[in-house]
Amino acid sequence: MVQKVELELDMLKKETLEMWTLVFNQLQRAGEAVLTLDKDLAREVILREKRVNAFEIKIDRDVEDVIALYNPVAVQLRFSIAILKINADLERIADFAEGMARFVLDYKEPSLDPELIDRLRLPEMLDKVEEMLRTLHESMDKESTSLAAKVFEMDSVVDDITHLAPAVLEAFILEDPAANALSALHLSAIFRKLERVGDHCTNIAEEIIFYLDAKVLKHQGKTVQE
Numbered sequence: 001m002v003q004k005v006e007l008e009l010d011m012l013k014k015e016t017l018e019m020w021t022l023v024f025n026q027l028q029r030a031g032e033a034v035l036t037l038d039k040d041l042a043r044e045v046i047l048r049e050k051r052v053n054a055f056e057i058k059i060d061r062d063v064e065d066v067i068a069l070y071n072p073v074a075v076q077l078r079f080s081i082a083i084l085k086i087n088a089d090l091e092r093i094a095d096f097a098e099g100m101a102r103f104v105l106d107y108k109e110p111s112l113d114p115e116l117i118d119r120l121r122l123p124e125m126l127d128k129v130e131e132m133l134r135t136l137h138e139s140m141d142k143e144s145t146s147l148a149a150k151v152f153e154m155d156s157v158v159d160d161i162t163h164l165a166p167a168v169l170e171a172f173i174l175e176d177p178a179a180n181a182l183s184a185l186h187l188s189a190i191f192r193k194l195e196r197v198g199d200h201c202t203n204i205a206e207e208i209i210f211y212l213d214a215k216v217l218k219h220q221g222k223t224v225q226e
Helices: 002-036 039-070 074-106 114-120 122-142 145-175 177-213
Strands: none
Touching: 002 039, 002 074, 002 122, 039 074, 074 177, 114 122, 114 145, 114 177, 122 145, 122 177, 145 177
């Protein structure tokens, strides 16, 4: 029985990491589509969302089966619960990637103002959330709490960029309200989505640390001792 449950948990981890890679690719492609306004790439992201949803449903069912059939305890139970929550966070990140892709399809202008994009630090923000998700994948794969903890500092950068965006967008609107207001509103929605991606990444980091060290970090300071 012990060997069987270990095998099932190993399969569950492999399956979750596969979904992780798919979601990372969705986020990366959506970010590229936003910066280039590549509508074909945006359509690919939207089409692949169905695969993410199918992964989420299967992983949920597999976790439920493990709990029902094997009654895991201690670290095995923590792992099962963590996977259930991480699965939900990954699906939400994919939803935000899809939302970014739909922004590209709905955007009527032929290109984004490159000077505005630089002032907003949008490429840096996209790079940072991708780095967060990539680091978390490595953290789960290697079972490293120190890697997971790095994500909290990365999220601070995402938050800093988010907090600066309204002032930059306000100045952009004031330059030409009739021409710039709608673009600014669309771009503000992208920043909200990326900020939420960062939040879900910190949720995942908390679940990895909880699973590995049995430390509950929600509603506490996001620090981990080596």
